[in-house]
Amino acid sequence: MLIAALCVDFAVSIVTLAVQFLGIHLGASAMVLGLYGTVGSLVYGVAALVAGRVADRFGRRVAAVAVVLVAIVWIAVGYQKSPLTLLYLLPISSVMMAFFWPPAQAWIGDLVSGRKQLNLVLGNFNLLWTTGLMLGPVVCAYLWLTNQLAPFYAGAAILLSVAAALMTVPRKQQSSHADMTVEEIATAEELDGVDERADFYLPMAWTANFVSWSAVGLIRTLFPKLAHDLGFSEVMTGWLTFAYYFGQLGVFVAVRQITSWQYKRWPLVVGLLGGMIGMGGAWLGHSPIIFAISFAAAGLSVGLTYVASLYYSLHAPADRRGRRAGIHEMTVGAGGALGPLLGGAVATYYGVQAAFAALAAMFAVATVVFVVWSKVRRKPKGI
Numbered sequence: 461m462l463i464a465a466l467c468v469d470f471a472v473s474i475v476t477l478a479v480q481f482l483g484i485h486l487g488a489s490a491m492v493l494g495l496y497g498t499v500g501s502l503v504y505g506v507a508a509l510v511a512g513r514v515a516d517r518f519g520r521r522v523a524a525v526a527v528v529l530v531a532i533v534w535i536a537v538g539y540q541k542s543p544l545t546l547l548y549l550l551p552i553s554s555v556m557m558a559f560f561w562p563p564a565q566a567w568i569g570d571l572v573s574g575r576k577q578l579n580l581v582l583g584n585f586n587l588l589w590t591t592g593l594m595l596g597p598v599v600c601a602y603l604w605l606t607n608q609l610a611p612f613y614a615g616a617a618i619l620l621s622v623a624a625a626l627m628t629v630p631r632k633q634q635s636s637h638a639d640m641t642v643e644e645i646a647t648a649e650e651l652d653g654v655d656e657r658a659d660f661y662l663p664m665a666w667t668a669n670f671v672s673w674s675a676v677g678l679i680r681t682l683f684p685k686l687a688h689d690l691g692f693s694e695v696m697t698g699w700l701t702f703a704y705y706f707g708q709l710g711v712f713v714a715v716r717q718i719t720s721w722q723y724k725r726w727p728l729v730v731g732l733l734g735g736m737i738g739m740g741g742a743w744l745g746h747s748p749i750i751f752a753i754s755f756a757a758a759g760l761s762v763g764l765t766y767v768a769s770l771y772y773s774l775h776a777p778a779d780r781r782g783r784r785a786g787i788h789e790m791t792v793g794a795g796g797a798l799g800p801l802l803g804g805a806v807a808t809y810y811g812v813q814a815a816f817a818a819l820a821a822m823f824a825v826a827t828v829v830f831v832v833w834s835k836v837r838r839k840p841k842g843i
Contacts, residue, residue: 461568461629464622466588471615473596475534478611480684481604488543490685490812494804497681498797499547500554505793507558512786515563516779524626526559531616538612561789566782569774583716586767590712594705601698657723658775664834666791668728669769671826672762673795675735678819679704681800686812703752707759715767725834731764732830736823743816
C-alpha cells in the first residue's frame with residue numbers, strides 16, 4: 461500500500477505538470493489554466509466524500525478499479541488539441557482518483573494495530589507519496605522535451621501497474637485477538653475506540669489543511685505560467701516545483717517517529733504561518749532561489765497540516781475511517797480548487813504574480829481566525 465501511494469502520486473505529478481505544459485502550448489489563458497486545477501480539485505473533493513462511504517460499505521479494492529479508469533482518461537487528455545476540451549476530461553479523472561485515496565488511506569488504517577504503529581506507518585506513507593510528487597515534475601519536464609505524449613503514457617503505465625499490485629494486498633490484519641498479546645490488544649482497541657482529543661483537534665486540522673492546499677493548487681496550476689512569463693525553462697520549472705515537495709518531505713521526515721506534535725495547536729499555527737511566508741516570497745520573488753525558498757516554506761505548511769489532518773481522521777473506529785478519510789481528502793480537493801480559482805481571477809486583472817499575494821493574505825487571515833477559534837473552543841479533559 462505504501463509503494464502504491466508513491467507510484468500513484470509520482471504518476472499524478474507527472475501528468476499534472478504535463479497538463480499545464482499542454483495548456484500553455486495550446487494557448488490557454490491564466491484563467492483557463494487556473495480552472496484546470498479548480499474544476500478537477502472541486503469534483504475530487506465532492507467525490508471523496510462519497511468514495512469514503514463506498515469504501516466502508518463495499519470494501520477497499522474499489523481503489524484498484526479507480527486507477528485503471530484514470531489511466532484511460534489520461535491517455536485521452538494527451539491527444540487534445542484545444543485548451544477548453546481539457547476542462548471536460550480532467551474532472552472525470554479527478555472523480556476516479558477520489559475513489560483511490562480515501563479507500564487506500566482507510567485500507568492502511570485497517571492494516572495497523574495501534575496508535576503508535578499508526579504514527580510510524582503514516583510517517584512512511586507521507587514520506588513515500590511526497591517523494592512521488594517531488595520526483596514527478598522533474599521527470600515530466602524531461603519527458604515533455606522528448607515527446608509531448610510521453611508524460612501521459614508514462615503516468616498511465618504506472619497506474620495500471622499499481623492496479624495489478626493492489627489485488628495482492630490483504631484486506632485487513634491477518635492476526636486475531638487470540639494471536640495477540642495483552643499489550644497488542646490494548647493498542648488495537650485504543651485505535652478503534654473514540655478519542656476525545658482527536659475529535660477535538662480534527663475540525664481544526666481539516667480547516668488548516670484546506671487553507672494549506674490552496675497554495676498547492678496555485679503552485680500546480682499557475683506557477684508554470686508565471687515561470688514561462690519570467691523566462692524559466694520547463695526543466696527549471698520542474699526543479700522549482702521539486703523544492704516545494706522537498707520542504708513537505710522534510711516535515712514528514714521530522715514527524716515520522718515523533719509524537720510530541722500530537723494533540724497540540726502549534727503545528728497547525730506554524731503550518732499556516734509557513735504558507736503565508738511561502739506565498740509572500742513567491743509574490744515578491746523574481747529569481748529561482750527566492751522561489752525555491754518560498755516553495756519550501758509552503759511545503760512545510762502543507763506537511764504539518766496534512767499529517768495532523770490524516771492522523772486525527774484515522775484515529776477512529778474501523779467503520780468510520782473511510783468516511784473521515786473522505787472528509788480529509790475533501791479538504792485537500794476543496795483547497796486545491798480554491799487556490800487556482802482565486803489565483804486565476806486575480807491573475808486575470810492584476811497579473812499572475814499578484815495571485816500569490818492574494819494567497820498570502822488568505823493565510824494571514826486564516827491564522828488569526830484559527831488562533832481565536834482554538835482559544836474559545838472548550839477542551840476535553842486531559843489536554
